Amino acid sequence: MWLPLLVKRLNHVDMQKQGLQLTAEEIYNVNNASLKDAIVQFGGFCTGEFVSKEGLLLTNHHCGYDAIASNSTPQDDILKNGFWAMTREQEKKNDGLFVDILVRMEDVSGQVLQGITPQTPEQERTKLVAERSKALADAAKNNGQYVGYVRDFFNGNEFYLFVYERFTDVRLVGTPQESIGKFGGDTDNWMWPRHTGDFSVFRVYMSPDGKPATYSEKNVPYRPKHHLPISMSNLKEGDFAMVFGFPGRTTRFMAGSGLGMAVEQSNPVRIKLRERRLALMKEAMDASPADRLKLASNYASISNYYKYFIGQNEGIKRMKTLDKKATEEKAFQAWADANATRKGLYGSALADINASYAGQRNYNLSAIYRSEAALAPQLMAHAFQYTPLYNMLKAGNVDKAKLQQLVEGYKEMNKEFYASYVPSSDQKIFAELMKMYYQDVPKAQHADIFKDLTTTYKGDFKKWAADIYSKSLLASEAKANAFLANPTLKTLETDPAFKFVRAVQTNYQDNVLPKLNEYNAALGKANRLYVAGLREMHPDKVFYPDANSTLRLSYGTVKGYEPRDGVEYKYYTTMDGLAEKEDPTNPEFIVPAKLMELHRKKDYGRYGENGQLRVGFITNNDITGGNSGSPVINGRGELMGLAFDGNWEAMTGDLVFDPEYKRSINVDIKYVLFVIDKLSGAGHLVNEMTLVDKGNPNTVFNPAINDVKMNGKVEIETPEGQIKIKKKKNETKIKKETKKQKS
Incomplete structure (x- = not known):
C-alpha cells in the first residue's frame, strides 16, 4: 500500500516490469491532471472514481447503501427494486454525504519533529506533535477552502500533510436491485467464486x-481534472492491475507478542463465544420458520x-508468522545490542x-467479553442504545425539544x-454467555451486578436471565414505547436490562479501560x-507504511489461486x-427474472464475449477495509473493475500480508455496464463514459442515437473532437465539433 507521492522513487521501475505503461507523473502530479484526480474518498469510509467529465462516479453498492436506503420509501423501495435517473433532474440528493478529492500530499516530518530528540519526554513529544500537526493542517485549509489533516506514518516516525477539496452535493444517479448489488449476502462474504454486482452510481x-x-438546483456537474476511461477488452491472467484507494487500517509492524495475543487469546475467545451464539440461534431458527426469518x-x-477470526488464525498458523516474527526480533535485538x-x-x-x-493480556478478556458476551444478546445491545437518553435525563434541566427529538429516534429504532x-432465544443466549463470562473473566474484574447472581439467584444463570427478560420494559415494544411517552431517570436506571448493561459498562470504564490505556501508552513509544x-x-529494504485511510496504491496482476490441495x-x-447459485427461497440468492431471461438467451449485447458475460475477477492486489469501491486499473490507466472484498484464505491482511493467497475480489466493469445499460435501460450513462479497446476509443461502442433513452443533452468524446446531441422526444439534433490542430 504505497503512497502515490513516492511511486516515482520507490516503485515505478518494478511496476513497469509487471506491465505498467504510464509514467509516474501520469499517476500522481500536483500541477497537471493525473490518475489521483479521478479518485475520491467517498463519505469518509469508502473509495470512488470518476468515469465521465460530468462528475459521474462509481463506488460499491455497500458503500452507497445508506444513501440508497435513505432515499427508499415503502411506496418506492429503490433499495429493493433499484433506481436509475433518466434525467439530471431525477438524481436524488443525499444530506450528509460528501467526497474528498486530493489536492496534494506533502512530507512535513521535518516541521512536525523539529527539535524533538530521543531524550524528549514522551508527554512533551505528544503535545508538540499534536500542536504542530494542527497548525500545519489549519494553515493548509486556507480559511476553509480545503480540508486538511496530518497523519503519522511508520508508527510516528514520519508525518504527511493531506489537503482535499470536499464536495457535499453528491447525488444518487443509479443503483441495481439489492438482489444484484448484494447477491450472495453474508453467506458469500469473503468467499470466491463470487457473483455480486457490488456497485452504485453517483454524481x-x-x-x-x-x-x-451545498445542494442547490443551480449547481452544475463537477468536471474532474481526469476521469478513468473504461476498458472494453477482456482481461486475462497475468495482466497488470493497480488498485487506487483509501485503505482503512493495518498493523503489520506489530511485534510477535501482540500477534500472539491475537492468535492465542483474542481470536479463540471470539470464536468460542460466537460459535455458542450461532448454535443457540440455529436451534430457534430450525424450530420456527417465523423465527428463522x-x-x-x-x-x-x-x-x-x-x-x-477462524480464517485469520488459520492463515497466521499456515504462514508460520509467529516463528518468523521470533526470528526477526532475535536478529533485531542482536543488531541493537551490537552497538x-x-x-x-x-x-x-x-x-x-x-x-x-x-x-494487556491480564485485561483483554474483560474487554472482549464486554462486547462479545455482555452486550451481545439482542436485548442487551438494545438496552445499551438507551445510554444517550440516560445521560440526558441524569444531567437534569432537560431541553424538551431535544428530548422529543431523541424520543422520536428511539421509536423508529x-x-x-x-x-x-x-x-425466547435471546434469553437462552444471555444465560449461556453470562455463564461463560463468569467462568472465564477474572473474578476481580467482574462488575458488581454479578453479586446478584450469587446472592439473589444462587448461581442459577437461567433464573437470572428469566427475571431480567420478564421484568425489563425494554423486552416489549408496547412497554418501551409507553416508557418513551413519559421517560424518567428512575424508571430507566432501575430497569433490569439497562441496569445490567450500565453496570458492565461502568465497570469497564472505571476498572478495565484505564489499565488498557496505561499499557497502550507505553506501547506507543516502544513501537515507534x-x-x-x-x-x-x-x-536497502523498501518499506511501506501501514494503512491509515490515506490515498494509496497497490499493484499486482490478475491471478487465480489454489486454496487447498x-x-x-x-x-x-x-x-x-x-x-x-440462484435460489428463489433464499433472499441472499434471488436473481431478477429479467437478468435470468437475458442469460438464458445469452443476450449480453456488446458486453459479452464468446457467449459469456464475466461477472467478477480476482487480482493479487493488497487491499483492506476502506478500499471498497476502489478502481482496479490496467497498465494503460483504464478501469477494469471495482474492488469490493478480500478472500477468506487471506484474512491475515490487517496483521500480515500473505503474498501467496491474498486476493482482491472485484466486479468486472463490463458486468457493471451490462446491468446499467442492457438490464436497466440507462444506456445514456454509459454514453457519458469513455469506452476504449486496448487504449483506443472505439465508436462501435456508441449505440444508435435514437436508442439513447434520454430527453435533454449529451456529449460524446471522440478522437477527432466532440459530438453534441440534443434530443427532445423524437427530434434529434447533432453537432460535431472538431479539435483544433496544434500548429
Missing part, C-alpha cells in the same frame, strides 16, 4: 463558479466475523513491547429492533522505536455461475 455537483457548494440477517452477520548507541536507543524497545502486551427480536530501528537495520480457482466468474 458530484459544484457551484457554477467551480467551487464546492427474524434471525437470519443477524445470524449471517455474526457468522461473517466468526469466519473472519552502544543503538543499544541505548533501541535496546529496550522489544522488552517494553512485550511487557505492554503481557499487561424500536420498530426495527422488535421486528427481528426473538425473546522498534519500527525506526527496523528501517535503520535494513537501509486439489482445488484450483479460476481468475474470473461468469453469469453461468450466478445462475447456478
Whole structure:
C-alpha cells in the first residue's frame, strides 16, 4: 500500500516490469491532471472514481447503501427494486454525504519533529506533535477552502500533510436491485467464486463558479481534472492491475507478542463465544420458520466475523508468522545490542513491547467479553442504545425539544429492533454467555451486578436471565414505547436490562479501560522505536507504511489461486455461475427474472464475449477495509473493475500480508455496464463514459442515437473532437465539433 507521492522513487521501475505503461507523473502530479484526480474518498469510509467529465462516479453498492436506503420509501423501495435517473433532474440528493478529492500530499516530518530528540519526554513529544500537526493542517485549509489533516506514518516516525477539496452535493444517479448489488449476502462474504454486482452510481455537483457548494438546483456537474476511461477488452491472467484507494487500517509492524495475543487469546475467545451464539440461534431458527426469518440477517452477520477470526488464525498458523516474527526480533535485538548507541536507543524497545502486551493480556478478556458476551444478546445491545437518553435525563434541566427529538429516534429504532427480536432465544443466549463470562473473566474484574447472581439467584444463570427478560420494559415494544411517552431517570436506571448493561459498562470504564490505556501508552513509544530501528537495520529494504485511510496504491496482476490441495480457482466468474447459485427461497440468492431471461438467451449485447458475460475477477492486489469501491486499473490507466472484498484464505491482511493467497475480489466493469445499460435501460450513462479497446476509443461502442433513452443533452468524446446531441422526444439534433490542430 504505497503512497502515490513516492511511486516515482520507490516503485515505478518494478511496476513497469509487471506491465505498467504510464509514467509516474501520469499517476500522481500536483500541477497537471493525473490518475489521483479521478479518485475520491467517498463519505469518509469508502473509495470512488470518476468515469465521465460530468462528475459521474462509481463506488460499491455497500458503500452507497445508506444513501440508497435513505432515499427508499415503502411506496418506492429503490433499495429493493433499484433506481436509475433518466434525467439530471431525477438524481436524488443525499444530506450528509460528501467526497474528498486530493489536492496534494506533502512530507512535513521535518516541521512536525523539529527539535524533538530521543531524550524528549514522551508527554512533551505528544503535545508538540499534536500542536504542530494542527497548525500545519489549519494553515493548509486556507480559511476553509480545503480540508486538511496530518497523519503519522511508520508508527510516528514520519508525518504527511493531506489537503482535499470536499464536495457535499453528491447525488444518487443509479443503483441495481439489492438482489444484484448484494447477491450472495453474508453467506458469500469473503468467499470466491463470487457473483455480486457490488456497485452504485453517483454524481458530484459544484457551484457554477467551480467551487464546492451545498445542494442547490443551480449547481452544475463537477468536471474532474481526469476521469478513468473504461476498458472494453477482456482481461486475462497475468495482466497488470493497480488498485487506487483509501485503505482503512493495518498493523503489520506489530511485534510477535501482540500477534500472539491475537492468535492465542483474542481470536479463540471470539470464536468460542460466537460459535455458542450461532448454535443457540440455529436451534430457534430450525424450530420456527417465523423465527428463522427474524434471525437470519443477524445470524449471517455474526457468522461473517466468526469466519473472519477462524480464517485469520488459520492463515497466521499456515504462514508460520509467529516463528518468523521470533526470528526477526532475535536478529533485531542482536543488531541493537551490537552497538552502544543503538543499544541505548533501541535496546529496550522489544522488552517494553512485550511487557505492554503481557499487561494487556491480564485485561483483554474483560474487554472482549464486554462486547462479545455482555452486550451481545439482542436485548442487551438494545438496552445499551438507551445510554444517550440516560445521560440526558441524569444531567437534569432537560431541553424538551431535544428530548422529543431523541424520543422520536428511539421509536423508529424500536420498530426495527422488535421486528427481528426473538425473546425466547435471546434469553437462552444471555444465560449461556453470562455463564461463560463468569467462568472465564477474572473474578476481580467482574462488575458488581454479578453479586446478584450469587446472592439473589444462587448461581442459577437461567433464573437470572428469566427475571431480567420478564421484568425489563425494554423486552416489549408496547412497554418501551409507553416508557418513551413519559421517560424518567428512575424508571430507566432501575430497569433490569439497562441496569445490567450500565453496570458492565461502568465497570469497564472505571476498572478495565484505564489499565488498557496505561499499557497502550507505553506501547506507543516502544513501537515507534522498534519500527525506526527496523528501517535503520535494513537501509536497502523498501518499506511501506501501514494503512491509515490515506490515498494509496497497490499493484499486482490478475491471478487465480489454489486454496487447498486439489482445488484450483479460476481468475474470473461468469453469469453461468450466478445462475447456478440462484435460489428463489433464499433472499441472499434471488436473481431478477429479467437478468435470468437475458442469460438464458445469452443476450449480453456488446458486453459479452464468446457467449459469456464475466461477472467478477480476482487480482493479487493488497487491499483492506476502506478500499471498497476502489478502481482496479490496467497498465494503460483504464478501469477494469471495482474492488469490493478480500478472500477468506487471506484474512491475515490487517496483521500480515500473505503474498501467496491474498486476493482482491472485484466486479468486472463490463458486468457493471451490462446491468446499467442492457438490464436497466440507462444506456445514456454509459454514453457519458469513455469506452476504449486496448487504449483506443472505439465508436462501435456508441449505440444508435435514437436508442439513447434520454430527453435533454449529451456529449460524446471522440478522437477527432466532440459530438453534441440534443434530443427532445423524437427530434434529434447533432453537432460535431472538431479539435483544433496544434500548429
